[in-house]
Amino acid sequence: MKQRSFLHILGIDLGGGKGKKTAVATLRVDQRDGGATVVDIAPRGGTLPLYDQTLLELLGAFGDGTLICVDAPLTLPPCLRCQVPVCPGQELCSDSAVVEMRRLTSANAAPGDRDGRRGKPSITPYTQRATEVHLFFERGFNPREALGQGTGPLAARAAPRRDNGAGCRFPVYSDLAATRDLDVVFISVPTPVDRAKQPDLSFIINAAEGLAPHLHAGQLVILEVDTTSPPFNDLRARQALAYATNRKGILDAAYVGFGVVSPAHVNIPTTHPAFTQAPTPHPLHRQEAKQLLAAVSYPA
Numbered sequence: 001m002k003q004r005s006f007l008h009i010l011g012i013d014l015g016g017g018k019g020k021k022t023a024v025a026t027l028r029v030d031q032r033d034g035g036a037t038v039v040d041i042a043p044r045g046g047t048l049p050l051y052d053q054t055l056l057e058l059l060g061a062f063g064d065g066t067l068i069c070v071d072a073p074l075t076l077p078p079c080l081r082c083q084v085p086v087c088p089g090q091e092l093c094s095d096s097a098v099v100e101m102r103r104l105t106s107a108n109a110a111p112g113d114r115d116g117r118r119g120k121p122s123i124t125p126y127t128q129r130a131t132e133v134h135l136f137f138e139r140g141f142n143p144r145e146a147l148g149q150g151t152g153p154l155a156a157r158a159a160p161r162r163d164n165g166a167g168c169r170f171p172v173y174s175d176l177a178a179t180r181d182l183d184v185v186f187i188s189v190p191t192p193v194d195r196a197k198q199p200d201l202s203f204i205i206n207a208a209e210g211l212a213p214h215l216h217a218g219q220l221v222i223l224e225v226d227t228t229s230p231p232f233n234d235l236r237a238r239q240a241l242a243y244a245t246n247r248k249g250i251l252d253a254a255y256v257g258f259g260v261v262s263p264a265h266v267n268i269p270t271t272h273p274a275f276t277q278a279p280t281p282h283p284l285h286r287q288e289a290k291q292l293l294a295a296v297s298y299p300a
Helices: 052-060 096-107 130-139 152-161 176-181 202-214 235-244 247-255 286-295
Strands: 008-013 023-029 036-042 066-070 184-188 220-224
Touching: 096 130, 176 202, 184 202, 202 220, 235 286
Parallel strands: 008 066, 184 220
Antiparallel strands: 008 023, 023 036
16 A cells, blocks of 8 residues: 655544534644644634634645544444345344444343343444444444434534545535525524523524525425524423414415325324324414413513
8 A cells, every 4th residue: 555645634623513613723744754743723713613614615725635634433324324225124234334243242242231131232333333333342442423422413514524625415505595406405503592591593584584585396494493492492482483384385385285284283294104193283373473482581
């Protein structure tokens, strides 16, 4: 194998799924003795956080002679990259990674293991890679799993950045007009709390208003809300959102009237095995929504 030499080393700490805490250390390699010197740390005080677009621009400024090190898994667990149309189950799976994971757990299984007696699976190829299982059993090192224990957002951000920002499977756009070519749009924005401990929903409102001119018939828009902070940590606020949603209007606008509104007011078709009747359907009732929002001290 031909040994490569590098001019720079970039150490990237993603810090989380959004980029607010992302940091990059740039090291310059001395070609004479192979030593490395830290020449820059970003972001500096007073500069913008390294969100995805800014991070990609920073990476793109370096050439081929750059080694990029990221604190996140760059490969997905077997189940997430599987192309088999019908899953045979992990015990019958023939994927080489899953076979190796089964071998490792079987060779190291303790007699009378409590988890085994309780039926707990020995491996989880939908969150684990063979790497994690090997390190645990063969080296006694228990790393965080690829899509478990809070590493999922890091893996999701890191995967499309394998090639220094080139050829990303999930390109980053700054113009909402790009959503015109998408079939599904997820709105996932923060709802920060101000000094008076009141939730700021302007991010959600601005995102919705910015997307509105670019929506087209047949497009699915999903709004994700944070149920751990105000106002949506309160059940009444979530009920207000349900009462304020005009499902028939959405059906007419997005699907040109085709289809029917689920009588259960859930997003799962009645013919799907996972369908369950909602205990309390929430038909369109704007006045009820306003009263619930007032009850949680949020202006309707």
